[in-house]
Amino acid sequence: MTNSKYDTIIRSGMVVTASGVTKADIGIEAEKIAAIEQDIADEAAVEINASGLFVLPGGVDTHCHIEQVSGAGLMNSDTFESATRSAAYGGTTTVVSFAAQHPGYKMRQVVEDYAGLAEKGALIDYAFHMIVADTGDRNLADDIPALIAQGHRSIKIFTTYDKVRQDDEAILNILDVAKREGALVCFHAENDGLIRNMTAKLLAGGKTAPKYHAVSHPREAEIEAIDRMCRFAEFTNARIMIFHVSTREGAEIIRQARARGVQVQSETCPHYLFMTVDILNSENPARFLCSPPQRLAYDQEALWAAISDGTIELVTSDHAPYRLDASGKFAHGVDAPFNRIANGMPGLETRLPLMFNAMVSEGGLGIEAFARITATAPAQAFGLERKGKIAVGFDADIAIWDPERIHTYGPNDLHDNVGYNPFEGMTVKGAPTTVLSRGEIVVQDSLLHAEIGRGKWLKMVALTK
Numbered sequence: 001m002t003n004s005k006y007d008t009i010i011r012s013g014m015v016v017t018a019s020g021v022t023k024a025d026i027g028i029e030a031e032k033i034a035a036i037e038q039d040i041a042d043e044a045a046v047e048i049n050a051s052g053l054f055v056l057p058g059g060v061d062t063h064c065h066i067e068q069v070s071g072a073g074l075m076n077s078d079t080f081e082s083a084t085r086s087a088a089y090g091g092t093t094t095v096v097s098f099a100a101q102h103p104g105y106k107m108r109q110v111v112e113d114y115a116g117l118a119e120k121g122a123l124i125d126y127a128f129h130m131i132v133a134d135t136g137d138r139n140l141a142d143d144i145p146a147l148i149a150q151g152h153r154s155i156k157i158f159t160t161y162d163k164v165r166q167d168d169e170a171i172l173n174i175l176d177v178a179k180r181e182g183a184l185v186c187f188h189a190e191n192d193g194l195i196r197n198m199t200a201k202l203l204a205g206g207k208t209a210p211k212y213h214a215v216s217h218p219r220e221a222e223i224e225a226i227d228r229m230c231r232f233a234e235f236t237n238a239r240i241m242i243f244h245v246s247t248r249e250g251a252e253i254i255r256q257a258r259a260r261g262v263q264v265q266s267e268t269c270p271h272y273l274f275m276t277v278d279i280l281n282s283e284n285p286a287r288f289l290c291s292p293p294q295r296l297a298y299d300q301e302a303l304w305a306a307i308s309d310g311t312i313e314l315v316t317s318d319h320a321p322y323r324l325d326a327s328g329k330f331a332h333g334v335d336a337p338f339n340r341i342a343n344g345m346p347g348l349e350t351r352l353p354l355m356f357n358a359m360v361s362e363g364g365l366g367i368e369a370f371a372r373i374t375a376t377a378p379a380q381a382f383g384l385e386r387k388g389k390i391a392v393g394f395d396a397d398i399a400i401w402d403p404e405r406i407h408t409y410g411p412n413d414l415h416d417n418v419g420y421n422p423f424e425g426m427t428v429k430g431a432p433t434t435v436l437s438r439g440e441i442v443v444q445d446s447l448l449h450a451e452i453g454r455g456k457w458l459k460m461v462a463l464t465k
Contacts, residue, residue, distance in 0.1 A: 005029060006044040008439055013050030013400060016057070016371045017390050026055065028396040031438035036392060046441070048434060050400050056371050058093025058124075058397035058435060059352045060378040060388045063243060063267065063316035065344065066097040067117050071133070071164040074342055077321045077328055077417045080121030081452050083348060086416035088442045088450060090349035091432035093124050093397035094379070094387050094458065098156060100131040103163055107132070107143040111152060115457060122455030123448075124437045125397075127384065129154040129186060132174060133164040140177060148181040151459030154382055155185045156243075159225050160192035172232060179238040182462035184382065186241040189225035189250075190292060194218055199339055208337035211280040214293035216338065222292050223249045230257040230264050239463075241381065242266040244318050246292040248302035255311040265381055267314035268303050270347060270354045271422070276300065286329045287422055290320065291343045308365060313377045317351040320344020321418040346418040350409070352399070353428040361403065361429040383460035396439035405431040415448075 006027040015024045015036060027035035027042070066083040069075050078086070080097075087095055099114040101107050107130060118126050130147060132139070132155055144155070155178055157171060158164045166174065178185045199216040202208070207215075226242055230253060233240040245251055245268045254266045275294045282288065306312040322328030322342040332340040355374055359365040379388025386395045408427040412420055435443040442450035 004042045004044050006034060006040070006042055008046040008048065008396070008436075009040055009042070009044040010048045010050050010055055010398065010400065013053050013055035015055045015390055016367055018376070021367060026390070026398070028439040031396060033390060033392055033394050033396050036390065048400065053433065054367060054401040054403060055390065056091075056399050056401055057375040057388055057390050058399045058437065059091050060094040060375045060384065061087060061092045061317050061319070061348060061351060062096040062314065062378040062382055063269070064095045064097045064319040064348060065321070066095065066319070067114070068098055068100050069102070070342070071102070071161050074322070074328070074331055076344070077323045078319070079417070080118045080126070081123065082417040083319065083321070084121070084123040084126070084455060085448060086346070086349040086414055088124055088435050088437070088448070089415045091352040091399035091401070091435055092348060093399070093435065093437045094126070094384060095124065095348070096127045096129060096154065096382060098131050099128045101133045103134045105134065106137065107139045107147060111147055118455065118457065120453055123442060123450040123452060124455045125387070125458050126455055127154075127382065127458040127460055128152055129156040131156045131158075131164065132166065135170055135173065140173060144177060145181050148183045151461070153183045153460035153462060155183055156188070157185060158188045159229070160188070160190045160195055165192055172236060175232055175236040175238040175240075179236055184239045184241055186243055187225075187229045188243055189222060189229050190217060191221040191224045194221040194224065203337060203339070210285040210289060210338050210341060213289050213338040213341070214277045214280055217291055217293050219247045219249065219295065222247050223253065226250045227253045230254065230262050233264055234260065234262045237263070239263040240265070244269050244272070244292060245303065245306070245312060246272045246295050246299060248299045251302050251306040251311055255306065258311065265314070266312050267316050268307070268312050269316055269318045270351055271345065273300055273303055273315070273358070274354060274423070274426070284324070286341050287324065287420055288345065289338070289341050289343050290318070290345055307373060313373065314381060315351065315355055315373050316378065317347030318344070319346055319348040321346045321416055323419050345422045346414060346416050349414045349416065350421070350423050353407070353431055354423065354426070356401065356430040357428040383463045384458050385461050387458070396436055398436045399432040400434040401430055402433050403430045405429070405433070407431055
């Protein structure tokens with residue numbers, strides 16, 4: 001080989017681009033996709049045979065809790081190293097996690113602290129949402145606008161949970177700032193009063209088992225809060241994202257709001273698409289506690305319909321990892337009431353195989369739609385301008401998929417630090433065999449090749465919808 005202009009060439013794969021699927025070679029130079037051609041004549045130091053395989057954009061997971069202290073003061077189980085390792089094994093090459101502010105903390109310092117953790121540990125590229133818990137002490141007046149200008153253009157608001165929830169006036173003030181400064185505001189949208197009312201009734205009646213968690217978060221709590229946040233977005237003309245939509249009614253509210261011209265986008269997660277509330281009757285149901293909780297089969301049907309018609313544009317993991325021990329789910333004891341069990345479960349590594357199986361191997365939505373909702377749309381929504389597509393000039397973040405590889409999930413077969421797989425027993429067809437981040441092979445044939453700390457922070461560019 002002499003004077004090749006490419007560092008790496010991926011040969012003869014079924015390349016999935018915005019315009020469809022075509023058999024082609026991909027030339028990679030200086031971390032970027034430099035060519036997509038039928039037959040690249042050059043040779044390269046690294047050549048990958050992708051014949052018979054799909055060549056897809058690396059996944060972009062824009063909802064991940066990594067090395068984060070919860071509002072209740074509990075550290076989740078994944079570091080940036082372990083979480084991004086798991087992500088890479090699952091075909092994801094970009095994550096957006098949270099810089100979680102607690103009351104009394106300056107947002108500048110919070111972001112700086114999380115950035116330090118990611119710089120030390122991340123194996124793939126990353127960005128942050130700013131969780132706003134305290135708008136005082138010049139946080140909203142100074143820190144947040146300055147951070148938006150630096151490229152942290154996503155804000156996360158909770159409408160429930162002690163210590164982090166914002167009241168309506170504060171939410172409107174944040175939306176005004178976001179509109180002015182060019183940021184997107186993301187919502188965990190559940191009505192706090194409904195949850196408190198229902199939780200108090202259940203506990204007073206001695207109904208404390210984990211299965212009552214779902215009852216304590218009634219669907220009406222999501223319905224009301226989603227509608228209210230859409231009305232707030234309409235009032236302020238701000239861009240918003242509704243996280244983890246779980247109900248039929250929630251999806252319909254968003255559909256109607258979009259028809260009115262409201263700048264609202266939305267996502268859902270695999271645990272709403274592949275689990276129903278019945279799973280809380282399983283052995284050790286603490287594994288499956290999340291908020292909002294899993295719903296009913298007709299909600300799943302409605303969520304898939306919303307994905308199909310574009311109402312729900314993203315599918316993310318909401319990776320919220322807590323071990324099944326005293327450091328995590330059972331920090332308050334194995335017999336703790338449902339409201340004292342940490343909410344969340346791992347999902348970074350399973351998101352893409354589950355969705356590939358459902359959309360491509362078994363479903364009719366197809367490979368282009370799979371790439372769009374798991375990579376392209378998340379990158380576009382958060383202004384990650386070099387991510388989420390296989391196109392010349394984009395970062396060479398690529399996952400090469402074997403559509404015939406079959407795997408049945410075991411009890412603890414993931415590469416995170418959580419210790420269990422909530423999708424144990426589920427069989428998926430289709431899996432990534434080689435994953436590249438900025439042109440560098442990070443996973444190949446089940447072996448990790450990435451160096452700790454190689455990931456880079458990504459600036460979010462300003463977008464208008």
